Amino acid sequence: MTEGTKEPLPDSRNVPALLVALQTQQRSCTVVVTGTPGGAIHVRDGLVVAMETPGAPGVEGLLLRSGRIGEEAWSAVRAADTTHEHLAAELVHRGLVGAGELEVISLSALFDAAFALSLAVPDSWEVTDPVPTLYRNAGVTPERLLGEVSRRVNLLAGEPGSVAALARTRLRTASTARIPGIVGRLPARHQDVLATTDGRRTARDIAFTLGRGLFSVMIDLRLLLDRGLVRPHTPSTEQRPSTAPRIAPPAAAPSALDSTSLPRRLPGRHSAPAHRPHD
Amino acid sequence: MSDPVTDLLIALRDNVMGVTETTLATSDGLVVASDVNKTHPESMAAVAAATIALGHRLADQGGTGHLREISARCSTGHVIVTAVGERALLAVVADDGLDEAAFRREIPAVTAQLRRHLDKDV
Numbered sequence: 001m002t003e004g005t006k007e008p009l010p011d012s013r014n015v016p017a018l019l020v021a022l023q024t025q026q027r028s029c030t031v032v033v034t035g036t037p038g039g040a041i042h043v044r045d046g047l048v049v050a051m052e053t054p055g056a057p058g059v060e061g062l063l064l065r066s067g068r069i070g071e072e073a074w075s076a077v078r079a080a081d082t083t084h085e086h087l088a089a090e091l092v093h094r095g096l097v098g099a100g101e102l103e104v105i106s107l108s109a110l111f112d113a114a115f116a117l118s119l120a121v122p123d124s125w126e127v128t129d130p131v132p133t134l135y136r137n138a139g140v141t142p143e144r145l146l147g148e149v150s151r152r153v154n155l156l157a158g159e160p161g162s163v164a165a166l167a168r169t170r171l172r173t174a175s176t177a178r179i180p181g182i183v184g185r186l187p188a189r190h191q192d193v194l195a196t197t198d199g200r201r202t203a204r205d206i207a208f209t210l211g212r213g214l215f216s217v218m219i220d221l222r223l224l225l226d227r228g229l230v231r232p233h234t235p236s237t238e239q240r241p242s243t244a245p246r247i248a249p250p251a252a253a254p255s256a257l258d259s260t261s262l263p264r265r266l267p268g269r270h271s272a273p274a275h276r277p278h279d
Numbered sequence: 280m281s282d283p284v285t286d287l288l289i290a291l292r293d294n295v296m297g298v299t300e301t302t303l304a305t306s307d308g309l310v311v312a313s314d315v316n317k318t319h320p321e322s323m324a325a326v327a328a329a330t331i332a333l334g335h336r337l338a339d340q341g342g343t344g345h346l347r348e349i350s351a352r353c354s355t356g357h358v359i360v361t362a363v364g365e366r367a368l369l370a371v372v373a374d375d376g377l378d379e380a381a382f383r384r385e386i387p388a389v390t391a392q393l394r395r396h397l398d399k400d401v
Contacts, residue, residue: 037296037378054296054378061375064354071354200316204296208374211355 015041015117015125019142022046022127030131035122039113040131047139048110055116056214057207059102059109059134065211069096088136102136110140111148112213116204118149119164152215156222166218171225172199172233182229193220199233284396288314291389297377299356302370303363303393304328311367311397318372327360327370334360348386361386364394 009025012018015033022029023046031041039053052058063069069091077090088106092099140148156163173194177183183191196206207217224230288301292314302313304324313320334349350359356374359382363369369390373382 034380036381038380054376054381057376061355065375074354198316200292200299204376205299205374208297208376 009127015122016142016146018125018127019043019048019145023142027127028130030128030133031125032128033117033122033125035117035120035124037116037120038122039117040133041117042131042133042135044130044139047141048114048145049137049139050106050133050135051110051113051117052133053113053116055119055204056112057109057211058113059106061208062105062109062211062213063097065208067211084132084134087132087134092136099136106134106136107140108213110135110137111145111152112215114145114149115152116167116214118153119167156215156218163218166222166225167203167214170199170202170233171197171221171230173197174229174231177229186229190220190224193217194224194229197221197224197230282312284312284393285314287389287392287396288312291371291385295373295378295381295385297373297375298371298382299374300372302327303367304370305367306331306362306365323370323372327368331360331362331368361390363390364397367393367397369393 009018009021012021015031018031019041022031022043026046028044031043033039033041033053037053037055039051039055041048042050042052050059057065060074064071064074073094073096077087077094077096078084081087081090088102091097092102097105153163156166177194183194186194192210193206196209201209203218203221204214206212206221207214210217221230284303288303291301292298300313300315300318300323302315302318302320302323303311304320304327305311306328308325308328310320310324313323315323330349331346334346337349338344338346346362348359348361350357354375356372357377359371359373361369361371371382
């Protein structure tokens with residue numbers, strides 16, 4: 001039924017090029033991206049309105065985790081709109097979130113998801129019919145989206161590739177953070193992040209735990225790293241012992257007939273006990 | 280410390296975004312191995328064993344064939360219990376951003392590998 005399906009999409013080299021093509025055609029669709037992480041990009045009338053990815057908390061996660069909306073109220077909203085097309089309007093209508101506030105959350109979740117998706121190379125993508133999603137914004141152009149993503153990457157980047165590496169790193173609290181008075185002087189936001197760095201969580205895991213954006217958590221982590229309060233977690237060295245045969249390394253093997261090597265005991269020789277003076 | 284079974288649990292957390300804690304337990308609720316931080320593995324093992332037993336009964340009642348997994352979808356995450364052969368089960372705790380596609384891809388191979396390890400036990 002969508003008018004856009006009549007017009008074939010040009011082969012796109014990458015997702016940004018696809019989004020530009022969708023903007024030109026004013027399409028309403030959902031682009032399903034597979035990868036690690038994958039995600040869904042929701043396009044309405046050519047503009048990107050929402051993105052969902054396991055790499056960054058979505059609007060629902062941000063609202064519920066932070067305690068901004070209770071579970072009961074959220075269930076009621078979902079029950080009131082079974083199509084899930086007008087969830088945002090329902091939230092505002094019930095006075096659970098202000099229209100402006102929801103727009104800010106919706107946009108920041110969109111930019112955050114775009115940032116998370118930009119840290120991985122997608123395996124493939126597919127344009128599907130529009131899937132209902134929770135959003136409240138007028139939509140952003142692919143150019144603005146790319147601009148916001150590169151701004152975030154530039155703010156974090158130390159050297160090329162470091163942002164994706166930071167996102168994958170599991171961090172743990174450094175011993176300096178246990179010195180009395182140091183943590184107490186940090187803003188509450190940094191203290192929360194510090195409390196969740198346990199050597200198991202990546203930046204993304206911390207973002208989900210706290211109900212905050214991935215980018216803002218990464219900015220905090222970069223600052224805590226710079227101050228030496230957190231450091232990358234190195235897996236425990238308490239490994240199972242190796243079952244490899246216990247042999248000397250080949251370099252030290254027989255070729256060396258040097259005088260320092262001990263005489264080799266051969267079977268049948270030196271078997272008789274040597275005479276010892278005190279016997 | 281690190282044995283192949285625990286390594287498999289850690290690898291699952293590494294490979295699937297959103298997986299936070301895992302407990303491998305016997306069908307009668309005893310812990311075999313765990314990769315946990317917050318959950319209490321003994322309690323998780325006991326509750327998961329009871330859950331999967333009920334799941335088998337549910338599948339019977341529903342006439343819906345063989346039970347694959349039982350999942351508790353909650354406001355800020357999931358707990359998914361999967362049978363590992365007849366003798367064991369795997370309880371996975373995940374956050375609300377669980378990469379379900381990756382989870383569906385990984386879990387059959389992980390349970391098959393766990394099963395091979397456990398089948399060697401006599």
